[in-house]
Amino acid sequence: MGKIGVIGCGYVGLVTGVCLAELGNDVVCGDIDQKKIDGLSIGISPIYEPELQPILEQNLRQEKVSFTTDLDQVIREADILFIAVGTPTTAIGTSDLSQVNSVIDRIVSTAVDEKIVVMKSTVPVGTGDKFCQFFGCNGLSHISYVSNPEFLREGQAVHDFMVPDRVVIGGGGSGAVERIAKLYDSFEVPFIYTSTTNAELIKYASNAFLATKISFINEIANLCDEVGADVSVVAEGMGHDPRINPYFLRAGIGYGGSCFPKDVKALKQLAGHNGYHFELLSTVIEVNEMQKTRPVQKLRKHLGELYGRNIGVLGLTFKPHTDDIRESVGIDVVKLLQFEGARVIAFDPLGMDHAKKVLTGVEFVGDPYKVADGVEAIVIATEDPFYTELDWQQILEVMANPLVIDGRNILNPDSLPEGIILDQIGRGVRIVSSGSDYRDTQDVALNSLRKAS
Ligand code: UGA
Secondary structure: OOEEEEEOOOHHHHHHHHHHHHOOOOEEEEOOOHHHHHHHHOOOOOOOOOOHHHHHHHHHHOOOEEEEOOHHHHHHHEEEEEEOOOOOEOOOOOEOOHHHHHHHHHHHHHOOOOEEEEEOOOOOOOHHHHHHHHHHHOOOOOEEEEEOOOOOOOOOHHHHHHOOOOEEEEEOOOOHHHHHHHHOOOOOOOEEEEOHHHHHHHHHHHHHHHHHHHHHHHHHHHHHHHHOOOHHHHHHHHHOOOOOOOOOOOOOOOOOOOOHHHHHHHHHHHHHHOOOOOHHHHHHHHHHHHHOOHHHHHHHHHHOOOOOOEEEEEOOOOOOOOOOOOOOHHHHHHHHHHHOOOEEEEEOOOOHHHHHHHOOOOEEOOOHHHHHOOOOEEEEOOOOHHHHOOOHHHHHHHOOOOEEEEOOOOOOHHHOOOOOEEEEOOOOEEEOOOOOOOEOOHHHHHHHHHHHO
16 A cells, blocks of 8 residues: 655644554655644644544654655655645635645646545635646646545544544546545445535535534524523424434534634635525624624623723633634634723633734733633633633632623533623523522623622
């Protein structure tokens, strides 16, 4: 069996490379970032991803995986070349393919023997067809092209690679598809063999559908707040219908990350460029943007003007168990609070170093309890179970107001100390009282806050 090359050592490339090595392949990973490669070569991962570190170290020790900045070496040594470079959003919402194009150029100019190019990066629908045509028209029949989209969630990427829901392989001809399928031989899941165009659209449509589910349940949550319903019960009741299913129905302050915001916008743009106005996606995006403002709206309802007020924020990454702050709602919440003139004290268990690079004027504290010190409210911006385990009595004692805006609905009012005013997304406002008898009318909570201040 030949060697596998992976070009691009970001989340997707690194996880793909290390996991392919773990499956028994010889893998060489390339990236132009010297610092990243120096670290990886001695087993230091540039990203935090659960389960990655031990298999990285083990496969390095067993010489199943290696890292280099010499991309020509990767192209020469490997006969299967995974491309996993970034496809960021341009100013007009399309995908920037410059990194992908430059890797393809390099493969074309370096490869002399048979190569299978496997696209892992999320590329616009039609990209595979264009590359296949280009290879065909330029006498590059030794290069085959396969689209093999990834469905990895950050924070669970190793698990998602090793235990996928499905494997999608797009392309055809010259045994390339069969060779790529063989890499995933041990997975007992559905394999979808199709065209590159279908494979590309499966990726976008999956992410766009998940984002739609989130925006939908968030709108239901906002309605729940108005009519006095509880979105977690509503979502549970909906989710028992297998046609709906219970996943991705967690209401909150919107989706973030390096994938959903980018991919939903790119799909909308792609539709537009092909003469179709994808109305639904415009609304999904708009609902998500509005949802990020919910904490500020709620705080204003409780406290009035936010100018000069001290607000604590717990959570700066786009989701728990990652240090990734790309398109993070927590970061946006901080910026919105600052725009209102509030002073922000913030904590995150993993993302603080990155957050410091993009936020100014924030007091970062290395201890979640310090976020509470003297603040008039706390906003929880990520769904991190860590926050449910905090000693909320201790937090309550040092807060100026007992107000908690739980932007991810992670706190259980029954486990909170008496006196906390808990405002969740689509679950109303509750003053936690002794026993399980808390009241859920906003007026009661507001009156109590007024008394307190
Ligand atoms: C997402 C998809 O879930 C993966 O299948 C896909 O492979 C990946 O994008 C990608 O395209 O590479 P990821 O961005 O890592 O994965 O994160 P998710 O766990 O999907 O969460 C995304 C955002 O949605 C987070 O901000 C999360 O807080 C939010 N979310 C998720 C909700 O607000 N409600 C939910 O019910 C679920």
